[in-house]
Each structure stands twice: as C-alpha cells, then as structure tokens.
Amino acid sequence: MANAPPSTLLDDSLDGKAAAVFSTSPAAGGRMILVEDCVETSGAFVVHHLLKRCLSPHSSDVVVFLSFAHPFSHYDRILRKMGCNLSVQRDNKRLMFLDMLVLERLGRDRGKTSEDVFIALFGEIQKAVELCLSYEGRQHITVIIDDVSLMEVDANGSSNLVLDFLHYCYSLTAQFGCSLITLNHDDVYSNEDRPGLLLKLEYLADVVIKVEPLSTGLASDVHGQLTVSNKGIHDGSGKSRNKVHNFHFRIKDSSVEYFYPGSKT
C-alpha cells in the first residue's frame, strides 16, 4: 500500500492526531498501553487492532506476543480477515509468538517454580529485544501480553511476581524504547478493598483504554463504548496534559468501526 490506512478515532486518541503510524519518532515509542475489559464486552479487538498496526508495512516494528489466552491459530485467523498474515510475519521475524498455553514453555513439567518460569520468560524477551535492535532498520519493539489475569494464574496468584515481571518489561520501554501493550479484566478486581494489581498497572500505563458495554444494554449495531485516557499528550508547547476520549464501536470481521455516540446511522 502506498498510502497509510485512514486513521480511526482510536488511532487519533492514541497519537494525539499527530501521526497515523504508531512509531514515527522515538518520542512516540516507549509507551505502555493498558486495555481493560469485562465479561460482557471483550477488549480483545483492541489488541488485534494494535497488533495489526504494529505489523503494518509502514512501520518496521517487531512484535513479541505473549499469549496466555488463545493459541496461534486463533489470532492468525482473525488477523487474516483483517488483512495481516501472521504466519508470514512470523517467518519474516517480525513477530515472535510465545504460546504460554503450551506446558513445555513454562517448564512446568520440569518442576520449575513460577518464579523461575517468569525469570526465564523475561530472559527470553530481553534477548529477543536486543537481537532485534541489532538489526539495522528495526528500531521499535512492541511487547504484547494477552492477558494479565491469566498470567496471574500461571504465577499461582502471586501478584507480586506478576508486577515484578511487568515492571521489568516496563523498564525495557525506558531502556530500549519499546512499547508494552497489556490486556486485563477490570471486573475481576473491582471488589478489592486494598489497591490491587489493576491500580498499579493503571499507574504505570501511559494510555488506559477501557472497554465497556453500553449503559443501556445490548445492541446489535453498537457493541460497546471505549474510553481512552491518554496521559502523555504533548501539544507542542512542552506541556503534557491528560486527554480523555469516549466513543462507541462496532466490531466486524475485517475491521472495527469507531464513531462518536449517536453518530451512527
């Protein structure tokens, strides 16, 4: 494609209307995006959208995808309908897919503790990042984690372990300028009395995308609403401000439509 794909409301809210491409300048990289969803409305489509953007022909990003939820075939089929061939990208070394559902990867069968497993996992990611940066022309790496609540299951409930791991990943963003995209479920944590994992993640994140159902209930042409809080928008005069966007979406196989409430005809 010669031209960049038309930017959607979601892209605009992420980039601050500056550029359609995720990583045109180093300042745009090094961000952490947190996607929150709930049982009624799944936020997986946001992850798919961001994945597709990272793997678009315009950017030379590399993606490291940690999947705790679905096997590769699931994402492959979905992204293929959206116009992105994951198998080819994997072969071209632009996508590194770590399927955490497979037991051997976790080393569970070898009797390792969760801590060891996570340490090993982080080691792999770091290696991949350094390797990719050594290629010329590849500046930007994105680590996508789907999703954090299942990572807690692997950590046997130890949220400290999960937080440590995410902190380490976050340090990568500062050190190497990578981006981190994570998906979590906020209704799991809603009943906690003390500040939990979710709050800490929200604090770390630069952009929080919340996916919720419509307050009026189910509808077939509007599947829910998105609230994007972007903490780090620099508007040129050196000041950074927090911008909140809210719009509705409708999910289709090939794309997702984003529109302001009430403007869908």
Add this chain to the structure above:
Amino acid sequence: MVSVDKSPAPTAPPIQPLGQQTYVVVQPPAPPTGIPIQPGHQVQSSVLAGPWSTGLCDCFSDVSNCCITCWCPCITFGQIAEIVDRGSTSCGASGALYALIAYITGCACIYSCFYRSRMRRQYMLPEDPCPDCLVELGRGGDGDWVGTAMTMGLGAGEEKWGKGVPLTRRVGEAGDEEGGRWGAPATGKGSSSVTYMAATKPRTTSFSRNFSAVSSTAPHAPGLKHGPNGTLFLSSGIPDLDKILGGGFALGSLVMVMEDPEAPHHMLLLRNFMSQGLIHHQPLIYASSAKDPRGFLGTLPSPMVSKDDKSRVHETEQEKGLRIAWQYKKYFGEHNSESQRDGKSEYCSNFDLRKPLERHFFSGQRIDCVSLTESTDLATFQEHCSSFLSQTPRDNGNIAGGRIAIQSLCSPQCEFSNKEWEMLSFIRSLKSLVRSSNAVSVITFAPSLVSTAFSKRLQHLADTLVSVKAIPDEDKELAKLLTGYQDMVGLLSVHKVARINTQVPAILEATTFSMKLQKRRSLILECLNQAPVDGSSGASYASSGSCSGSSKTGALDF
C-alpha cells in the same frame, strides 16, 4: 433483496447473520398495543389487501361462517370475543353472555358493538363502511372484524389460546347473509398463507453460501456439524439451546454453567449433554463430588421416538391456514426446525426426561466417571483427562469430539475447593487440552459459593457462559409480567457465546429464556413473553424493564 420496511417504532436496524443461517430481517409494522418488536425471522408484509378483507355485504364468501352467524350468533360472537380478549375470556362464556343479553334485552348489538370497536382498535381497521354501532344494528351484531389484519405479518402457526381452541383465519373470506358479517375465524381450514415466509426457503437474495460443498468435502461423524470460521459444533442435547447458541457447542470450547443453589436445573443441562454424547458414541468423562458418580449415569434421559411424527403430521394440516398468533415470535422457529429435523435428526435428539437411557447405549462406550473427592488436588484428574482424550481413536482421520462434564466444581466437599488458584490453573489447562483434542467441556459451579473475584475469573475463562436460575413459586409479580408463568421451571440466561477464530461478538436477540418441561418430558427453552396489557393501562410498559441491560437489578432481560 427484500426492502426493509422501516416503521417509526424504535427498533434496531437489521443485523448481520450469524452462523450458517441467512436471515433477512424485515421489520413488521408494530402492533397497536406497542409491544416492542425485535427483528427476527423474515416476515414479508407485501400483501396488504386493505384493512378489511371483506366488505359489509360480502355475504357468501364464507358460507359456513354465514350460517353459524345467522342462526347462532352467540357462537361467532364468543369466538371473536376470545380473539379480542386474547384468550382471557373463553369463547363459551362470551357466547353465553351474548345469548343472555340478547334474550333479556334484545339489544345485544350494543355489546357486540363494543367488541367491534375494541377489535378495530387492536388491528387498526378503519371505521368503515359505517360507524360501528350502525353495523351492529344492521344484523344484530355482525361485521367483518378480522379482515386482513393477519396479512400484516403477524405470523402463522397454530395458536392455542386459553381453552385450546385452534383459530385460523382465511384471508379474504368471511360470510354473512344480510347487513353485516362476522369475520369469525374458521377452524381447521384455510388457504395458504401468503405472508409467512419461513415456510419457504429462507433466502431471498441471489447470493447463497455454498453449504453443500463445505459439508461434503470434510466427512465427519454424525454428531458434529460445521460452524462459521472453520469451527465444528456438537450438540448440547437441547435443540432450543443449540439454536440459541448458533449451532451448538463449538469444539474446543469451555462451557460454564452458573448454578443456582436453590434449584438443580444445571443437572438438566448436564444430563442432556451427556446423553447426547452417548448417543453419538463420543467419549465421555463425568466428574462430580459424589462418592459414586456412576450412579448419575442411571438418570440420563433417553431420546424420544416417533411421537413427534404424529405432531408433525397434525401440524402440516393446520399449516395451510393463516393463523392469528399474538405471540407470533413463538412460531418463527417452528418451520425451520421441522425442515431441519428431517435431514439432521441425528445431530440433536429430543430427550424424554422421564425415560432412562437404554443399556445398549452404555456398552462399548468410552465412559469414565471420576469422583472429585478422591484426591486432594486436581492434578491427578487433569492427567486423567488428558490421557483419556489422547486415547480417543480417530477413525479415518475424522474428528470424533469428546465430552467432559464436571458438576459443581467448587463444591465444599472437594478438598481443593479453597485453593482457588489451583482450580483456575486446572481450568486453564483443561481449556487448552480441550482445544487441542477437539472436545467440549461443560463445567458447572455455583457463584454464590466462591468469592466474586474468583467467579469473575471463571467467567472470563469460559468461552460460553450460561446461568440458570430458579423461579419462585407463586410470585404474583412475575405471574403478572410473564405469560405461561405456571409452566416455567426456571430461567436460563446466556451471557457469552464462544467466539473461536473470530473477534465479532455474538449479539443474541434475547439473553434470558424460560425453561419449561413440555408434557413433563422434554426440556424446551422459550423466549420470555410479556403478558398482554390492556390498551387502557399502557403506562406499565415504560416501567417493566424491557430494555434495561443491567442485570444487576435482577430485571428480566427481554
């Protein structure tokens, strides 16, 4: 393409089809009582022959009606009254009342005039050719009331109201001798209905998906059928649930059922699921916290035989007429299911809950029953499952589909019930096991027994999530709100439908269904229908929770 008739009623525009069925949605015009309509099956409202199908003086169009009305107007009046009152007053009672009034006062026309007005109001028929009262006077109360209201696409199907009187109405036919005429519904006859499209092929476009090619290239066992996005379905054992979920349970999915501790309805789902698996010779594992889970196998239902042939024959006779059906949504599924049943009678059987499954279904099958109280942790059970499923023989490389049924996972009798993370880890690995070995797992748990966070995690893990709820007996408010309340045994809500290989969510027309036992034998799921409200008290609709999506208030989601 059928043109969409956008009526001013605030209903949603046509939705994209799910799964293999191609629905073309046309909005029917709203009935005058203001019940919100969801676009469902297609209904074509092309033929609107005019508000009244026959004029005031078309006496000989329907001779039988004419005779009845002439000599015994009370009968006809009774039938009309029953229609207008939607079954709340019986035909006999109204007829007797009419006769009594006629005898005493000789002016029964006033009474029938009243009913004529009500019917006109209900079916939006004009006051034509002359005002109601005059028409009534003309003959002592006849008039063609029903007219072509039925061509407004209110659907066809056998309607049994109240006393069980089947009512059909022929389009354009009614009869009388002099003055006016009762368009009374004639029973048991009728010309073919023009407007009900579901009886014909459900496709009106020239584009059609090439189903035959797909199904013929990949041979598979009779218990499986193809679904969208390259998935395979197996049946849940309940035909209505299969329809609701768009074909059945997707292979490789995890189904979770949230129990209600007050009622054992989840057992109904489990029993049908397991029986269906045995009938299709699919390997089955059953686990529960009972000491001897084998005993549960004795309660599995047997499929119903040959009785439904009788009802089908009976129905095809009645099919020809145009029926008045004010609960028209009930009948949308009928024709589809009948046509499907011939070809796919093997996929999902109707189970007779009173008859236990015959012995011969158990022999030679791979059935495993595990008691969850045997071991202190779930690791052994998990290994058991994986070894069981890996032994599944593949004949000719076909996928057989396995079934895992786990009842009451979080029940306190199990020693691991307080080890939440262990259970989560088990379910996670079970999910990946089921994905890789093309099986379906149904797990029931009671959300009230576990913490909210844990329950939410389980709900997120599930691919398909349903919950069952008990219905309190003698709940006056519910009885007023719903029709058929006395027959209901429980409510089933569908919260999530498995979306494997796709990101598009499944938006169902309705998420809450009533569970009923038809003839105390088979489980059917029906959409909830609001009870009819008198035209005078229309205000109640606004408050009756029809569109509020928040399930936290406990309002029923229509």
